Each structure stands twice: as C-alpha cells, then as structure tokens.
Amino acid sequence: MTTPSRRILTRTVIAIVALLFASAGFVSLWRLVEERDRSLELFRAGSWTAVQAEIEALRLLDSITAFHHGEEVSHEEVLRRFEIFWSRIPLLLEGEEAVIVRQLMPQQKIENLFAQLPRIERAIRVLTPTDEAGYQMLRADLERIRSALHDIVLSVMAHDTAVENKERMIRSYTEIFASFMLVIVCGSLLLMMLLRELRGSSRLLEQSQQAAREAAEANRSKSRFLAAASHDLRQPLNALSLLLGLLRSRVKDPSSEELIERGQESLARIAKQLDSYLDITKLDTGRIPVERTAVPVGAMFRRLADMFVEEAQRKGLRLRVVDCNLRVDSDSFLLERILTNLVANAIRYTERGSVLIGARRRGSEIRIDVIDTGPGIAPEHQAAVFDEFFQIANPGREYAEGHGLGLSIVRRLVALLGHRLELQSTPGRGSRFSVVLGIADKTAPLAAPAPEGERKANPPPVPIAPAPAGDAHGPDGHDRAVLIIENDALIAMSMSVMIGELGERAITATSTETAIDLVTEQQIRPRLIIADYRLPGRNGIDAVDALRRLLSTDIPACIITGDVDPNVKSRAFERNIGYLSKPITPGDLRSVIVGTGQS
C-alpha cells in the first residue's frame, strides 16, 4: 500500500535525484569548457613566450646586420637589443606562462640556449662593423638560437593539438565516465522507484481483483448454503405439514381444530418465507428459466385482486384494480411474482387508505403501477428498499410478515426480465412502485391461462401414466401398495400414515437398495412409487428407473424434491414421472393417489 506521505517522499527523492543529475551534467560540461579554455590559454601563453624570445632574437639579428652594414645603429643599441633578448630567456625557464614549454621541451634544450648567451655577449662586445668573420659567426650562432626557439614555438603549437588533446581527452573520458556512472546510478534509482510505484499499483489492482473473486466466491457459497439450508429445513417442514394435516383430519373438537389451523397457517408462512429465500438463491445463481409470452394484464390484475382482497379487507384498506386490456411481453409467472410482491408490500405497509393496481400506456411501453397511501419512503432510503433484509425502521411493526425480501426479489426479477423498476414516493403521502415493460407483439404466443400462484403446480402435478391393468397383482396381496422411498424416517412415517388415511397401503423403503430388495425378495408389486429425489447413493429418478426395469412395467411414479434444479423436473417429465415440491401437503399427496386411480 502506498500512503500519500510515502508517495510525496518518493516524488521528492525523484526530484532531488533529477536535480542532482542535471547539476552534475551542468558541472561536468562547465568543467570541460573551463578546462579547454585553460589549456588553450596555457598553450597560447607558452608559445607566445617562445615567440617573444624569437622576435627579440630577430630584432637582435636585425640590429647586428644594420650595425655591420654601417647603418645608424650604435654598438650600445646592439648591446641593448642583446640585453632585451637575454631578459626573455629566463622566462622560458621560470615564467608561469611558459610552463607548457617546460613540460614539452627537455630542460636541457632551454638551458643550452642559456649557456650560449655569454659567448654571444662576448662576440657582440668585440664586434666591429668591419669584422666580417666575427659577424658571420655571430649571425650563425644567433640563427641557431633563433631556430631553436622557433622549434620550441612549433612543437608547443603542434602539441597544442596532439598532447593536450590527449590530456584533455583523458580528462573528458574521466568526466564522461563519471557522468555515465551517475546516469546509470540515477537511472536505475529512478527505474527502481518507478517499478516500485507500478508494482504498488498493480498489487493494488491484484488485491481488488482478488477481493472481487473472494466476494463472488463468498456470494456463491452463500447461495449454496441457502439452498442447502432451505433443503434441510424443508425436510422437517414437510413432515410437519403432513402430520398437521393428518392431525386435523382426526381431530373432531372445533377448538382444537382451530389451533391446528393456526399451526398450519404458521407453517404455510414459514414455507412461503423459505420460498422467497430460495427464489433469491435461484435468481442469484441464474437458474430461473424465462418463458416470454404475451401476458394479458387485465387477467393478471383480477387474479391479484382475488388474491389480496381478503387481506386488504382485514386491514380496512380499499383495493382497487383498474382494468386493462393490453398484453405485455413478459413471463407471466415471474411478472405475477413481481406484482404479487409489490401488492403484498403495499398492503403490508399501508395502515389506511387504499392500494391501487393499474396500468398506463406510454408509447410502445406500458407502466404497471402499484400505488399506495402508505407512509412513503424518504429519498435517502429509496435505493436501499430493494436490498435484501432492508426494512425501514418501524418499532411498532413486528417481523411477522417477513424479512424484507420481497422487494429485493422484485428487483432481481425485473432485472432478469429486462424490465425497468420505478419508485416515486413522498414521505407521508404514499408510494408508487412501477414496472415499465414492453407491449406484446400481436403475434406473440398467448400465455397459458391463469397460472396458480405456485409454479410447482404448473404443469399439473401428477401427469402419471395410468397403471397397466391386471399386471401388477402380486401373489401375497402385496400388490396395489404404494411404495415410498424416503431416507428421512419422519417423513416416510408421516407419508405412510397419510396414505393409510386415504385408504391405501403404504410400504416404505429407506433407500433404492431396500426398495429393490422388497421387490425381488418379498415379491411386492407396487401400484405407485413415491420417491424422494435425494436418496443416498442414487437419486429418486434412478430408483424409479431401476424398479421399472425390474418389474418390466411403467409403474406410475412421483418424485418429491426440495431441489430447485429445473433439470430434475424435465428429467422426471421425460420419464413420465410425476413431480412434487417440498413441503408437500396432504392435498398434494391425495391428488397423487387419486390421480393414479385404483384400477
């Protein structure tokens, strides 16, 4: 993690390094220029000192020649020229300006020059204009000295470009090398920092991705847990429902009957709540099949009115439905779930006034409204009401009506169907929940008539083939029994009691193997198999398959399952096996028994 202060520090360091780098570059450049200037001056000064000496030598030569030819040059003048010339020589040996000369020329050579001066002085002193031999010798001597001086000038000048260049190059190389080192150090430092910054941000990205993955995984595991939990809960609920139904049919005392009815109502509510958990799970895991048809809105409204009129009356609310003859492009079952939830929600929260269900055409769309005169929702809560388990704080209200899952299911279903959800609400005035959806094509297939609240009843619960007549008679009167394959003893027991109530005989098996044993060893020929889907080892459908193969007949069969997997249902239908969702009620069981007939 990169904290802001750390980032500031990093940037400061980068800035300082860059500044250092720039100044180092500038300094080295400046040093180079200065060095070049200095060496240039050194060579100029050095060669100039030699040139001066040579000039004085030439002047001396001039004056000697003039003296020899009897021109107006006195002997004193010649001597003075010699003196001036002499004064130049020590500068080559000692002067700061000639330092380069001493570096380049052997000391001996300059000292040689010096050694010749007294001899020349003597020659000048004794020189007379007529002394031809002395003149010629002096000239030759001086010419030698002059050319020696000229050599010095030339060699200094030549070295200017050769030796000093080399020296300068060495110096430059040192500086260039140092600069390179600096560049490398600074560059790598910068790179390191940059990489660290990058790594930091990529690590951040990775972390967030990891977090997202973990969240998704957590959500999936939550869904799995919910599915498993609701399945586990359904087992005892199933049994309880059956047992309560049984109890009610046995009890004749009206006051006890009412108690049992209350119990059944509570049970129904628990089942409903469980359904909504499951719905959320199904929606989250994307296992809800959507079947789009042209859904007639009017009919759906009427069903809603039938469904809620009683509840509204109980609360003293007016439930109004505005008729509508349009058809919408939706899934009739899921749309009804949406509207059911919305209306239930409206009635639940409205204390007085009315709840209105209506539809309004808006161009090619239709807006289905559920309007109430309830307390309304404050703007800050309007987005949150669609979240799971969100309930606006309301101390007076108990959780008897659920845990606020209704609207979150609505939100998911609307998203699944591609509809739009609108909420308009004023605190104290009421709310309008709307679903905006498309109007159906005239050619779209018509929805199946009036689905009955629960999809498990649609398609019809037990499309079971009629039992083949005469074939199933067992020798020991074991035929015509209902074989229950159920590993949960409580449910098995309650179902068998239930079936007994219906005047049938039930045989229970706790697993597929036990059932096969019953058929093969005890010669049982069941007229109907009721199997739980989740059995140890094999599933219910496999169990039915095995038994049918064993008996070589398509014995009517029914699968009971708490599973939400639509594949189970389709596989059951393929094999002409009935299908019941947990918790099953005595009524369900009865219709299965009766539906298969008693041939």
Add this chain to the structure above:
Amino acid sequence: MPARFWMGSYRAKAIGGGNAAAAFLRGFRRFQTLCVAMLALSVLGVPPGSAESRSIPAPTGEVILTVSGAIENTNAPGEARFDLAMLEALPSHEIVTSTPWSKDTLTFTGPLARDLMDLVGATGNTVRAIALNDYKSEIPLSDFENYDVVIAVKLNGSYMRIRDKGPLWIAYPLDQVPEIRESAPPKMVWQLTRLVVE
C-alpha cells in the same frame, strides 16, 4: 604585450567573483585618500594647484625614465627626465612578493609611483607605461593611490641590468593585496623607460 594581456584576462575570468569586493575596497581606499588629502589641505591651506611652481632639477646622470603628457612639473620641454639618482632621492619603498615570472620571491626597491606622480604634478587619469621593447600597458592613476606601487630601481638589492628586466620595473604588491593578484601582472612593466600621463 598580448601574452600578458591574455594571461591577465584568463585569470580575471577564472577569479571573477572577487571583483565586487575589490571595487569596494578600492572605493574605500579612494575615500580614505580623499579624507587625508582634505585634512592636509585644511591644515596647510595650500590650494591643489600649488605644486605647479615646483621645479624638478635636471638629470645629471644617464636618463633612465622620461615622464611626459599631462604633467605640470618638467625639467625638459614637455617632459620630466630622471636619472637613477633622482629616483633614488625619493623616499624608498620595498615590496617583497612572488611573481609569475620567477620561481623565487622577488624584492623590489624604489620610490612609490604616487610620489613620482606628485613630483611631476600628474593631472590625468591613466599612465601609459612603455618598455624598452615597446611593450605598453595602461595603468589607472588610481592604482598608485590605492596600492603602494613601486618604480623599482633595485631587484633583490641590486640594480637591474636590462637582461634582468631593468633598469626599472613597475612593481605591485601582489602577495600583500590578493585582490590584484590576477589583474596586476600585465601592468607590472619591466624594462620601463617611459611614462605618459593621459
């Protein structure tokens, strides 16, 4: 000579930063000199131009220095000529310093340049110093006020032959005044023979 000039310019370039301090010191010294001069005037009541009347004796020996130009006192038409004895008659001053021309420390002995200028009644701003070999250097007269510049007649206690860069050598106290270390050498004319005040 250009060699010296280049040298000087090179050093000036290298030092650079010392100029401001040098200018300030020079200004301060000038101010000091002014104060001393005014004090002297008020005490003596002598007007500045009074030196005009002073006469310089004629040289008896070999003339080794000629001062010409904007001067008020002369001993020849338009110029003041000096032999060695006349120069040595002026109060003697000594400078011991290293120079760019020799490995050893040199001792210059001779009259102060400003005493010589007073003697000739110099009125200009600069002095052109000319050497035997025609080397010329422009020296501001203020240099003579600010520093104890010596017209050296002796080097290391001996009179100088021409081969020793004599007979006269303008000497600046290089070691004593670091600020002129780089700028003075081109003005230290040796084999001096003529001064022209301008």
